[in-house]
Amino acid sequence: xxxxxxxxxxxxxxxxxxxxxxxxxxxxxxxxxxxxxxxxxxxxxxxxxxxxxxxxxxxxxxxxxxxxxxxxxxxxxxxxxxxxxxxxxxxxxxxxxxxxxxxxxxxxxxxxxxxxxxxxxxxxxxxxxxxxxxxxxxxxxxxxxxxxxxxxxxxxxxxxxxxxxxxxxxxxxxxxxxxxxxxxxxxxxxxxxxxxxxxxxxxxxxxxxxxxxxxxxxxxxxxxxxxxxxxxxxxxxxxxxxxxxxxxxxxxxxxxxxxxxxxxxxxxxxxxxxxxxxxxxxxxxxxxxxxxxxxxxxxxxxxxxxxxxxxxxxxxxxxxxxxxxxxxxxxxxxxxxxxxxxxxxxxxxxxxxxxxxxxxxxxxxxxxxxxxxxxxxxxxxxxxxxxxxxxxxxxxxxxxxxxxxxxxxxxxxxxxxxxxxxxxxxxxxxxxxxxxxxxxxxxxxxxxx
Amino acid sequence: xxxxxxxxxxxxxxxxxxxxxxxxxxxxxxxxxxxxxxxxxxxxxxxxxxxxxxxxxxxxxxxxxxxxxxxxxxxxxxxxxxxxxxxxxxxxxxxxxxxxxxxxxxxxxxxxxxxxxxxxxxxxxxxxxxxxxxxxxxxxxxxxxxxxxxxxxxxxxxxxxxxxxxxxxxxxxxxxxxxxxxxxxxxxxxxxxxxxxxxxxxxxxxxxxxxxxxxxxxxxxxxxxxxxxxxxxxxxxxxxxxxxxxxxxxxxxxxxxxxxxxxxxxxxxxxxxxxxxxxxxxxxxxxxxxxxxxxxxxxxxxxxxxxxxxxxxxxxxxxxxxxxxxxxxxxxxxxxxxxxxxxxxxxxxxxxxxxxxxxxxxxxxxxxxxxxxxxxxxxxxxxxxxxxxxxxxxxxxxxxxxxxxxxxxxxxxxxxxxxxxxxxxxxxxxxxxxxxxxxxxxxxxxxxx
Numbered sequence: 001x002x003x004x005x006x007x008x009x010x011x012x013x014x015x016x017x018x019x020x021x022x023x024x025x026x027x028x029x030x031x032x033x034x035x036x037x038x039x040x041x042x043x044x045x046x047x048x049x050x051x052x053x054x055x056x057x058x059x060x061x062x063x064x065x066x067x068x069x070x071x072x073x074x075x076x077x078x079x080x081x082x083x084x085x086x087x088x089x090x091x092x093x094x095x096x097x098x099x100x101x102x103x104x105x106x107x108x109x110x111x112x113x114x115x116x117x118x119x120x121x122x123x124x125x126x127x128x129x130x131x132x133x134x135x136x137x138x139x140x141x142x143x144x145x146x147x148x149x150x151x152x153x154x155x156x157x158x159x160x161x162x163x164x165x166x167x168x169x170x171x172x173x174x175x176x177x178x179x180x181x182x183x184x185x186x187x188x189x190x191x192x193x194x195x196x197x198x199x200x201x202x203x204x205x206x207x208x209x210x211x212x213x214x215x216x217x218x219x220x221x222x223x224x225x226x227x228x229x230x231x232x233x234x235x236x237x238x239x240x241x242x243x244x245x246x247x248x249x250x251x252x253x254x255x256x257x258x259x260x261x262x263x264x265x266x267x268x269x270x271x272x273x274x275x276x277x278x279x280x281x282x283x284x285x286x287x288x289x290x291x292x293x294x295x296x297x298x299x300x301x302x303x304x305x306x307x308x309x310x311x312x313x314x315x316x317x318x319x320x321x322x323x324x325x326x327x328x329x330x331x332x333x334x335x336x337x338x339x340x341x342x343x344x345x346x347x348x349x350x351x352x353x354x355x356x357x358x359x360x361x362x363x364x365x366x367x368x369x370x371x372x373x374x375x376x377x378x379x380x381x382x383x384x385x386x387x388x389x390x391x392x393x394x395x396x397x398x399x400x401x402x403x404x405x406x407x408x409x410x411x412x413x414x415x416x417x418x419x420x421x422x423x424x425x426x427x428x429x430x431x432x433x434x435x436x437x438x439x440x441x442x443x444x445x446x447x448x449x
Numbered sequence: 450x451x452x453x454x455x456x457x458x459x460x461x462x463x464x465x466x467x468x469x470x471x472x473x474x475x476x477x478x479x480x481x482x483x484x485x486x487x488x489x490x491x492x493x494x495x496x497x498x499x500x501x502x503x504x505x506x507x508x509x510x511x512x513x514x515x516x517x518x519x520x521x522x523x524x525x526x527x528x529x530x531x532x533x534x535x536x537x538x539x540x541x542x543x544x545x546x547x548x549x550x551x552x553x554x555x556x557x558x559x560x561x562x563x564x565x566x567x568x569x570x571x572x573x574x575x576x577x578x579x580x581x582x583x584x585x586x587x588x589x590x591x592x593x594x595x596x597x598x599x600x601x602x603x604x605x606x607x608x609x610x611x612x613x614x615x616x617x618x619x620x621x622x623x624x625x626x627x628x629x630x631x632x633x634x635x636x637x638x639x640x641x642x643x644x645x646x647x648x649x650x651x652x653x654x655x656x657x658x659x660x661x662x663x664x665x666x667x668x669x670x671x672x673x674x675x676x677x678x679x680x681x682x683x684x685x686x687x688x689x690x691x692x693x694x695x696x697x698x699x700x701x702x703x704x705x706x707x708x709x710x711x712x713x714x715x716x717x718x719x720x721x722x723x724x725x726x727x728x729x730x731x732x733x734x735x736x737x738x739x740x741x742x743x744x745x746x747x748x749x750x751x752x753x754x755x756x757x758x759x760x761x762x763x764x765x766x767x768x769x770x771x772x773x774x775x776x777x778x779x780x781x782x783x784x785x786x787x788x789x790x791x792x793x794x795x796x797x798x799x800x801x802x803x804x805x806x807x808x809x810x811x812x813x814x815x816x817x818x819x820x821x822x823x824x825x826x827x828x829x830x831x832x833x834x835x836x837x838x839x840x841x842x843x844x845x846x847x848x849x850x851x852x853x854x855x856x857x858x859x860x861x862x863x864x865x866x867x868x869x870x871x872x873x874x875x876x877x878x879x880x881x882x883x884x885x886x887x888x889x890x891x892x893x894x895x896x897x898x
Contacts, residue, residue: 014774015511016776017512017553020505025503025554027558028500028501028502032501046810048834048840049811051477051809053480054483056472056474060469061530063466077529077530080522081521081522081542093530104466107465108468114808124506128529155842274823277828327464327465360500361499390498391496392498392567395602395604395605396604
């Protein structure tokens, strides 16, 4: 592969680089933790049979904007610096989530996929937003979705929170609550109350976090024109939050009858009953959750860091009826969830919750002894690598003090002194305890690592 | 994390998506191989003590163009679709390699890094080139570099080919030759011959692959004005190719004396002698290699697929004296190499060399039996996952024929029939052999996987 950077000539002037707002970057020891997170997330997704796909960073602008909506203004188009007006210039833009790319992928490769199609996707996405806590312009998102033809089993709605709970457990980010609702409950309940602009009311109730109960009540009266009794019942519905399927009785007690409502209660009950094996305090049926976007048609999820209730949802998603209708003439319902890795990682880092003591993957530093052949150190390092260890050979027969200081600075746990001749033994120094002891190349087992 | 794609409304019209030229995309079974490649590459890099960094996809345009050169026209700038003229608009562009980002990273985080700084980076890069075989607009590149203060040990020049050889071995891409030269040999030899425009001559000789020996000889006469004797000796130098350090005698036999030449011969001899443990036929001192870019100052590498000699280098790089001089006032020499993953992967795929039979990570499909509680299948699947297997539960108690067909279509190797009651045993069907046998949940060991 070509490397294209011109580097050795004397520069005309020095351009001191600045961090770019909204584009996070981590030090090596932080990146090690991020990479371990990605590995854990992948392992969980694969344990449930989800396979990876990766889509290009760009989509046709027509694909990204096929539905209109207020996302358009956040889209980053790409264009060559010296645009020559070629046919492909200005035709593509960076994706702003992984759901549009999934829809396009399914439409484009429909004949090559097996349904129900279970995919995960761990990729960057880009949005031209004003950067703030929890909002980045470039961020890593981890998505799983299941797509099927015509009908999609409710079983998958129940599987999503179980998968996400396992991810949270492995990441060790403190307690997380996963709150679940079903849009059919909201739609059916409001319809049953005689409300016409159901979507408008859902949008108002969804602001509970931001404007509080009083604010919602006021807007329901002023903007949606609801009566005091209707407002009271809407607020009662939004207050229902149970750790199991008992929400159903509380809904029934509000005395609204509607077919869509019954269907939603049935679906959410199935999901809650299927999650009984998870620990208490994790999963809640929370009837205040609406997930503002109109395209959700059933189950909706959001997840909050229990220690930071003000922090936005770190993982959300839901069920949609029609993934690919913009791109092909088929009905493909799906359910999916997105974990905001960058958002969550940056928060944990800021709060000092991550162990960034490991500075490099190196487990053993093999030193070069004075007056010995470098071959001795090189073959020792190679033998340890063949045993599966991550090994650096120090690059010169420097003073031992300097070689040990390098190991200390990189937090390398073991330093290896090769046996100089047959009579001698290899020795290994445990940098944490300071102990140095004889050992053998083919049997050494580290206490840590 | 928010999902922003509006999906459920009826679209105004259907936009049939087209593949975007130069942006490759793989089917799930192809992506599985690509991901396995990335895992193998990471494992090798880490085995040698290289740590991961990841830089944003964008850099300031001033950073990317700090040195000028002909790369500028390939740069993709990003800009919001509805540009509001904000301060950050049009200020950043996608990186076109991973070396400029490394230089900027080192300059920006200098005080937080331990030197010699060994990093790997596996990321996409973007170039506005005309797509053709081996050339993409978006591609995955795998880089390792070592950077040190003031001086960098030649030991690292010798380590690069050893690492890359291990990568090639694990990827099973057939035989690869790694050809090594040292720019000091070319510079010293040409200077010693009395040539003034050394860079110009290097550029001409570097075209050997494209225009042949006759073409090079003609240009050396017509454009560089060399005498017949000088041309003859230049061509003799370029013909030297040895599997060991014996190239040094052949250089000496050409009768040119020069200090830089001697230094180059010494360095390349060290590198070749350090690689004696690799199998025959892999490593060559090849004095025709120049790697056109002026910034290389010592060792240079390129690697060719032995089965496809016309295909461009899949992995190249070299030693440079001054990584960060555009961004800070320090001398930081380095040596590095880039493996073109997308280029190589696409070639292997096209040639039918990849095993894409595995369609999903799922190892076991647990079926739902008719007339049994779904809980039986769910808890069985969960128990198998707890043992470390990748497991799907079929999503409904469909006809067994349909459940088995799903396993077949996804090439899932084992299908599990849960024990319905205490008296019964679990059974597992090996889909390859068709054999079905009783087994136990806590002791089952698959023959394959």
